Amino acid sequence: MMYLSEMMAKRPIVPFIREGNFAVRKPWTNAERRLLDYLIVYFQEGSCVFTVDGVPYEFGSGEFCLIQPGSLNFLEGKTNTITPFVHLDFFFDELREERFPTRGGQTDISAYAYLMQPRVNDFNGIDIPVKLSPKKPIVMRDKFIEMVKCWQHRDPLNQLRAQSLATDIILTILEDHTDLKEAEKTAPQPLNWITSFFSFNLSEPLTVNEMAKRANLSPSRFSAKFREQFGVPPHRYLLELRIAHAKDLLATSELRLEEIAEYCGFADIHHFTKAFKKMADVSPGAYRKQTSIDR
Numbered sequence: 210m211m212y213l214s215e216m217m218a219k220r221p222i223v224p225f226i227r228e229g230n231f232a233v234r235k236p237w238t239n240a241e242r243r244l245l246d247y248l249i250v251y252f253q254e255g256s257c258v259f260t261v262d263g264v265p266y267e268f269g270s271g272e273f274c275l276i277q278p279g280s281l282n283f284l285e286g287k288t289n290t291i292t293p294f295v296h297l298d299f300f301f302d303e304l305r306e307e308r309f310p311t312r313g314g315q316t317d318i319s320a321y322a323y324l325m326q327p328r329v330n331d332f333n334g335i336d337i338p339v340k341l342s343p344k345k346p347i348v349m350r351d352k353f354i355e356m357v358k359c360w361q362h363r364d365p366l367n368q369l370r371a372q373s374l375a376t377d378i379i380l381t382i383l384e385d386h387t388d389l390k391e392a393e394k395t396a397p398q399p400l401n402w403i404t405s406f407f408s409f410n411l412s413e414p415l416t417v418n419e420m421a422k423r424a425n426l427s428p429s430r431f432s433a434k435f436r437e438q439f440g441v442p443p444h445r446y447l448l449e450l451r452i453a454h455a456k457d458l459l460a461t462s463e464l465r466l467e468e469i470a471e472y473c474g475f476a477d478i479h480h481f482t483k484a485f486k487k488m489a490d491v492s493p494g495a496y497r498k499q500t501s502i503d504r
Contacts, residue, residue, distance in 0.1 A: 210266050212334040217301065218399045220327070223301035224375035229360045232292045239284040240313030244298050245324050248310075249378070255290030259283070261339045273341040273349065275382065278326040281316060293357045298326050299379055329383070329493045331472040337386045344385045352377055366454050400424060400438050407450055412474045417443055451475065460494055460500035466493050 217331045227246060231253075250259075250273065257268045260283040261276055276282050286292070287438055308324045318325070329335050343349040356374035359367040403420070420443060421426040421431035435443045451473040458469045469483035 211330070211332055213335060214399065216327055216332065218401065220302055222299055222376070222379060224372055224379060225298040225301070225305045226360050226371055227296040227305075228299070228357075229295040229297075229371075230293070232290070232294055233358060234292070235285055235289050237290070239287040241281060241314055241490065242311045242315045243279050243281050243318050244276060244296075244311055245308050245318060245321055246278055246310065246326050248282075248294060248296055249353070250274040250276075250292050250294040251350060253289040253291040253293060253354075255286060255292070256420045257287060257290060257292065258285045259339070260285075264339070266340050268340070271345060271346060271350070273346075273353075274339060275337060275341055276339065277328045277330060277337075278329060290496055292356055295357060295360070295375070297375060299329065300327055302326075307355055311494050332437075332499075335387050337382060341382060342385065343381065345381075349378065349381055352381075363396065400435060403435070405501045406431040411451060411454055412472050414474065414476075415447060447474075448484065448488070452485055455481070455485060455493065456489070456500075459497040469493070 239245050250268075252268045252270055252272045252274070254270055259266050259268060259274055259276070261280050264279070266274070298305050298308065304324055308326070311318060329337055352374050356378065359371035359374065362368070402426075406420075406423070407415070417428050417432060418434075421428040424431050424434075426434065432442060435446070439446055441449075453471050455473045458472065460466055461504065464471075464472070466481070467478050470478050473481065475481035480492055485496070489496055491499070
């Protein structure tokens, strides 16, 4: 079973609202269908019964419903209802413009399987119910209604606001119904962030323990995963970055060797000179002269 972090490394959570409205209706039914995307409904007024994958759920005022992609559902409003709703994608992909809210009677959507969004409940440790239980229902309600209002305005700022609120709502749903730290405890941790982290902290005395802590891994596990992804141990990779930066400064600046050593994270000029000569086969001073001649 895949972890959420693995999916997000490939397809990040970037909501895309496809359709939304306030749905003021007399008693109504929506014929059985399966979804390609997510459907979130807030029950502002009235009574409904939504049957999802064969299980009936009764909803009344103030409650929320989440129906995930692929679920077979039959929706029924038992009374006059006001049910603000959105059809939306949770995960980014290039096919979002092709995806559509399925219509009543579309129960076999195998021809559109390539368009189906990933289900959050298919990820390790996540089991979000159809009937949501927000920890702060009033806050959730206000954000949801504001999101639907904003989405109905077609200007860019309101659209951006709607998508931002959708992100907040998805995060709230995940936080309220899942212990994400527990669910991801054994998940493989992508290390794509590490190169930027190294570059930003090149002058700092970084340790494997510190890097492992940031990756939520033990030092030994971090070192093993780092070598697996980058082909060299963390210290070697960091040293190569420092020497590469030193070469750039030697070739393009008039900085003193002591300053370059400091900027590149070496303890002192002696450590810098020794490491540079070992890796570049020449001393820093000789390298500067060579690059000066080449220019």
